[in-house]
Amino acid sequence: MTSSYATLPEKPRPLATPANEPYWQGLREHRLVVQRCSACGKLRHYPRPMCDACYAMDYDWHEIAGHGSVYSWAVTHHPFHPAFKRDVPYVTVTAELGDGIRIQAPLVGNDADALCVGLPVTVEFVRIDAALTLPALRIARA
């Protein structure tokens, strides 16, 4: 089927809110930051107002290392959102980064067949435009 990619709609963008902006600002600076409870130190992601361990509402933003391992993945063949039509098939990986934090991000590199649970991955940063940088994952080289 031929279709003009030029006419595809824009990909959805995160709705920046004051509460979540430090996460997206971190990505623009190629840093992965998550909320850390100011009272008990528990890390949490995705961002939210309250610590579920101690109910404190104060937190700061804590940089975590961009190294982890594969927890699961999916390979999208059907572009549910038309903006991703040019990308199919593409792999999204759920990766464990330690301390109970996971991210889900597209796999870059051509290694989808090598995926297995526990495989080491590293976080990369993909600049979309001046306002938006998104995370990606790449299988780590031994």
Added chain:
Amino acid sequence: MFTLRDKSAITGIGETVYARESDKSQLALTLEASLNAINDAGLDPKAIDGVIPYGDGGIIAEDFITNFGLKNLRYSAQTPMGGASLVAALQSAAMAVATGTARHVLVPIGRASVSSGRITDRLAQMPQMRLVAEFEMPLGTNAPAQFYAHMARRHMETYGTTEAQFAEVAMTCRRHAELNERAMMRKPMSFEDYMNSRMIADPFRLFDCSLESAGAAAVVVSAAECAGDLRHRPIYIGGVAEGHPDSPSAITQRPDLTTLGIARAAPVAFAMAGVTHADIDVAEIYDCFTYIVICQLEDLGFCAKGEGGAFVENGRIGRGGELPVNTHGGLLSEAHIAGMNHIVELVRQLRGDAGQRQVDGAEVGLVTGYGDLGDGSIAIMHR
């Protein structure tokens, strides 16, 4: 201790035609099925004094007052849990009639056809999808097949669950649909057909995914003391519960991707009903995707975690098997009416009105709901 056990019964069931598309509005379809359910119970519509519209559907309690001319609507609520909403609504209805707040509660659902492109936009607007919309949709995870593919792949990698076991669920539902004149998909499905269906969100193929449907269904839940002198034998709600998983709004952050909210609800419902798994004659299990059936069979306690794939093999979930599942064909082959078609089918089976797909001697059965990234609900019913 107060219990909901046998305090309520389903007294009326109603449906519209199920099809890919409909010329009728969502509200018109919903009212048509509702009137069918009320007539099936042998009630006058004015006897309806409670209603639980589908939480995510845009139909509100006032629509039923307006169209049925209700004078005494004393109870209304919503249970917005996606595909778990309708079985969760049975719990709410049972509470309403058990406390005397209402006597006859209508639980309706209607779906008009929508294109898949619009579904992703609609999902992104739903409050329960807020985190997914912010952190996953911009990266290309936009629809349930993709959300749940990560759960299914984790299960496969952890427990050795196979695509052939997914196929067993799809083929079983299809075989059941072949006997159901209401079903949208009745053409026989072979394993080869399954394997040849196109990949959607690996590990899910097209035949792992439920249908898109237009149509409506409804039931009337009545107080047990009002249920005995209506048109049909009452089908009693013996146990009913809802359950929510950890990290309910972000599957990615859930400690265990292979356990659903229904794992918390099932023990409550079984204890309430006072039955064991061996007592269940028929199970209508929410089947938005084949894997979700396998995972629920484990979380319901029919087998240990990780054994759901093996459980569905060798005809065990077929008609005549140890645990007949989705005797109408389910969301996979009958229609996607958000699982209200599962509730309707269970009532038919327990009434003994399921025609050529009747499970012999069905006296006790269960129905589940699943939705919104992992919420679960369960009702155990008996004749």
